[in-house]
Amino acid sequence: MRTAAALLVLLGSLLGGAVWQRGQRRRIVCLSGLSRALSRLEAELTGKNASLPALAALLAGEEGAAGAFFSALSEMIPELGERSFRQLWCEAMEGELCALNDSEICAVRELGAVLGRYPLDMQLASLSRCRKLLDDHLEQARRKLPDDARLVWGLSAACGLFLLIILL
Amino acid sequence: MRAAALLPGDYRQALCPGELGVEEIRLRCGRAPTLLCDGRERPFSERLCRQEDLLLVLEKASGASLHTVEDELRGGYLSAKGLRIGVCGRMLPGERRGFQSFSSLALRIPRECRGIGKELLPAVRENAAGGTLILSAPGGGKTTLLREMIRRLSDGGVRIGVVDERFELSAAGDASPGFDLGCRSDVLTGVSKAEGAMLLLRSLNPQLVAMDEITRREDLEAVIELAGCGVGILATAHAADPDRMRLRPLYRELLDTGIFQLAVCIEGQGSARRYRLRELCT
Numbered sequence: 001m002r003t004a005a006a007l008l009v010l011l012g013s014l015l016g017g018a019v020w021q022r023g024q025r026r027r028i029v030c031l032s033g034l035s036r037a038l039s040r041l042e043a044e045l046t047g048k049n050a051s052l053p054a055l056a057a058l059l060a061g062e063e064g065a066a067g068a069f070f071s072a073l074s075e076m077i078p079e080l081g082e083r084s085f086r087q088l089w090c091e092a093m094e095g096e097l098c099a100l101n102d103s104e105i106c107a108v109r110e111l112g113a114v115l116g117r118y119p120l121d122m123q124l125a126s127l128s129r130c131r132k133l134l135d136d137h138l139e140q141a142r143r144k145l146p147d148d149a150r151l152v153w154g155l156s157a158a159c160g161l162f163l164l165i166i167l168l
Numbered sequence: 169m170r171a172a173a174l175l176p177g178d179y180r181q182a183l184c185p186g187e188l189g190v191e192e193i194r195l196r197c198g199r200a201p202t203l204l205c206d207g208r209e210r211p212f213s214e215r216l217c218r219q220e221d222l223l224l225v226l227e228k229a230s231g232a233s234l235h236t237v238e239d240e241l242r243g244g245y246l247s248a249k250g251l252r253i254g255v256c257g258r259m260l261p262g263e264r265r266g267f268q269s270f271s272s273l274a275l276r277i278p279r280e281c282r283g284i285g286k287e288l289l290p291a292v293r294e295n296a297a298g299g300t301l302i303l304s305a306p307g308g309g310k311t312t313l314l315r316e317m318i319r320r321l322s323d324g325g326v327r328i329g330v331v332d333e334r335f336e337l338s339a340a341g342d343a344s345p346g347f348d349l350g351c352r353s354d355v356l357t358g359v360s361k362a363e364g365a366m367l368l369l370r371s372l373n374p375q376l377v378a379m380d381e382i383t384r385r386e387d388l389e390a391v392i393e394l395a396g397c398g399v400g401i402l403a404t405a406h407a408a409d410p411d412r413m414r415l416r417p418l419y420r421e422l423l424d425t426g427i428f429q430l431a432v433c434i435e436g437q438g439s440a441r442r443y444r445l446r447e448l449c450t
Contacts (some may be wrong), residue, residue, distance in 0.1 A: 081228030084223060120238065
């Protein structure tokens with residue numbers, strides 16, 4: 001019985017490491033998809049001066065969390081007038097971009113407050129700023145992932161073994 | 169009322185359904201929203217208007233894409249769903265123009281008043297090959313009268329090209345015009361009067377070109393160009409009468425061209441409006 005419990009503790013620790021790594025991978029995929037979508041948004045805004053509802057519908061076709069985010073935003077567009085675009089943007093974020101960390105969420109939220117409301121050059125500047133931050137974080141996360149993964153796996157294994165020794 | 173659809177929910181509910189005679193809905197930051205009827209404003213809700221309310225209206229009107237209407241906003245208005253929304257607020261400094269923040273909105277509600285100015289029609293029709301000006305102070309009903317004149321002349325057999333720069337004449341929201349401008353009218357929307365007049369002239373062979381509010385030098389030049397090509401002109405201008413019109417240098421120049429031989433002056437407001445014909449001589 002004690003052995004089984006100890007093995008469960010060890011397994012739990014390792015599972016914690018696996019969950020962390022999966023979260024990081026999801027974040028990387030999310031950052032990458034969102035950066036790609038924002039880059040497309042920037043290009044469409046610059047070239048065609050298109051409206052945001054049309055662009056949201058277009059970007060809803062993107063893969064992963066970014067596509068799901070723009071799809072949710074697109075579905076909320078009929079509520080414009082009752083709620084501001086910024087509110088709809090933030091609400092769509094809550095459901096779909098939870099893999100991002102606080103500073104990334106903050107940057108994307110700020111972008112939503114500028115889009116559609118200010119002159120085009122200000123919107124483009126804000127888009128570019130947000131995309132740059134996401135790209136920097138993406139690069140950093142990609143670079144650090146193998147080392148961090150080794151560290152987290154090592155720590156969780158050590159922690160599990162430590163508990164195992166204590167329990168046995 | 170199409171304008172009501174743009175208002176925040178509680179304001180929309182505060183409006184009586186089928187409210188008659190409303191010319192404008194006015195929203196001012198920190199003030200109660202009002203309706204303009206018969207030249208008088210009356211509040212329709214107790215809740216004071218906030219900056220956020222103005223932004224909600226503008227977002228709804230522009231589809232959350234104010235950048236797509238930047239040119240219009242620089243001109244102090246925005247067209248949406250066949251309505252014209254006049255904007256006021258703090259403008260961006262320098263050449264960039266545009267608005268930094270908004271303090272007031274005036275949602276102008278275009279109306280179709282069939283049958284108005286019946287008595288003017290024979291004289292305007294007789295002068296269809298020349299130039300007729302419709303004059304009144306702002307909010308006097310120039311556009312409404314112009315719309316009715318276009319419809320009647322067009323149905324009466326005159327081929328009319330309409331340059332509707334601000335979507336007010338046709339109240340067009342899509343490909344089909346919102347108001348009936350007659351069966352022989354070709355409506356060109358969303359283009360400057362000067363550019364539109366030349367486009368109509370080249371491509372649609374109009375007998376008469378109608379345009380709202382001559383205000384700029386380019387408009388004057390387009391009018392001269394049209395008259396030179398033998399096309400009649402029906403237009404409006406902000407002035408109580410031809411004498412006051414002469415106080416403005418651009419209008420003085422316009423009158424001195426001799427293109428306009430007839431003026432329709434609108435006097436009074438609301439249901440008490442009167443139309444007076446005046447012959448113009450250079």
